[in-house]
Amino acid sequence: MVLVLLSLFLSEQVENTYGKDQLKSLENLATEIQSNLTKTVPDHTQYLNNVLKVSELFHTYIVLLDPSGAVSPVGVSPKVPDVPWQEVLKKEDIQKVLHGERVFKRGKITLEKDPTDFSLFKNDILLVAVPYIKDGKTTGAIVLYQTQEQLSETDIKRWIFYSALIGIALTTVFAFFLSTRISQPLIQIKKAAEKMARGEFFIRVPVRYHERDEVAELALTFNCMASQLEDSIHQLSQEKEQLFSILRSMTDGVLTINRYGKIILSNPVAGRFLSTWKGQIKENTLPPPMQVFFDKVIEDNKEHTGDITEQGRTWVVVMSPLYYRDQVRGVVAVLRDVTEERRLEKMRKDFVANVSHELRTPLAMLQGYSEALMDDIAETPEERREIAQVINEESQRMGRLVRELLDLARMEAGHIQIVPTERSLYDFVQRIIRKFQALAREKQVHLSAKIEENLPCIYWDGDKIEQVLTNLIDNAIRHTPPEGSVCVHVYEQDGMIHLDVEDTGSGIPEEDLPFVFERFYKADKARTRGQSGGTGLGLSIVKHLVNAHGGNVSVKSQLGVGTVFMVELPVRVKVEEEVSLA
Incomplete structure (x- = not known):
């Protein structure tokens, strides 16, 4: 397209510049002939013959026309055809020349009668007509013209056109070859990028090492990036798998929650915890007790801990915020089932309280009745025997309690x-x-x-x-x-x-x-x-x-x-x- 536009521009410039120069030269020649015929040349016929000989060497022809537009027998180029010049120069053009004006014509001359020997008028023509003044009177017109075969402009334009066609052909072939050489590696890089986007990080782009141009450098850089990305993804995959293995093997439940309260990650223990509310909550949503903790963490932007009791089981919940730069992007919750621990703690407290209670009564009775014996409160043998019997029964009861505690301790220890x-x-x-x-x-x-x-x-x-x-x-x-x-x-x-x-x-x-x-x-x-x-x-x-x-x-x-x-x-x-x- 650039070459076509350039060819049209050059052709226009040649036509506007060189064609005008030719027309100006032809006009100057006509002016010079007119001036010489008018002032300095006494013998017009001899002068015209001399000029005709010289001008024909430069493919320029001269015709003298009388006031009617017919060819004057004086001074006609021998190569000028016998044509009706009234059709070449119209009557109005002849009148302009007779009144002292100059007439210029450029282009195709159309004749009503076009004999085969009128070959000079088959192409474009450049024509100048000036008044012919003799003895101070305008007696006709001097016409100088050149046909297209004699115009250098035509040859120049023709060569411009041919050169443009050759240039367009060569440029098209070269552009296609260069485009293929450039675009093919880029297409391969594009396809490799698309495969990488689908997760095929092992893909590589073939590189022409004998041509270390920009495209080859781009392919090498792409392959280096793909290799590093594959290594990074592999490491991330290993770390992710390791993290999932750790989460799966943990005895505590772990939940990762985004900032909108949706569960995005959970391990099996946490899944069993959430199954407690199965059918009561939507999938990947928090149960109401945990929602309370979640709202507190998001609102206060700090860790919260508490207990959740449901269906006879107790969990300790620790919720901490997860940050992305300075903003909270979610929450991680750790759950621990402490039902058995709480039960054992309660049993321990109850055990201590019960043992203390069980021992306190017989010890108090032993102390009271023994003090009664020492203080001689019992006066009769029967009373002392009764007190002694109570002391004996309470002693046996304490012994039985201790034995049973020891037996139970051994049993609970598996012995x-x-x-x-x-x-x-x-x-x-x-x-x-x-x-x-x-x-x-x-x-x-x-x-x-x-x-x-x-x-x-x-x-x-x-x-x-x-x-x-x-x-x-x-x-x-x-x-x-x-x-x-x-x-x-x-x-x-x-x-x-x-x-x-x-x-x-x-x-x-x-x-x-x-x-x-x-x-x-x-x-x-x-x-x-x-x-x-x-x-x-x-x-x-x-x-x-x-x-x-x-x-x-x-x-x-x-x-x-x-x-x-x-x-x-x-x-x-x-x-x-x-x-x-x-």
């Missing part, structure tokens, strides 16, 4: 020695029933046993299971009112031996049933202390002994109706369990 022996289940249960018959008669409670026939021989630690039944039957008798009944039901089901101790006592409140096997639990919290009062450790000991045999113990109760303790034991204790529990 339970199980020594199983084979024996008859019927004889074993009947012997324990007979041991409690006297106490049952004293309490006016009917004690019985219902034992299924054809029961297999058992392979248990007899002393430990006897302690289990002793605690259960003793509790049942002590909490059954007179005229009530206690029954021990023994049967086999699904390969397991079931020992159910059922009474018709006062029962246990439903809200207390989950805690009956904890230490120092007492079904009758209002009962008075004395020989019949227990330590509150019996059921906890029962649970540990049954579990040590690979069994299970549970309870059912209804206030005012009675209670059933159900013990489920395998027929034979496995040897591997003996070893692991020893």
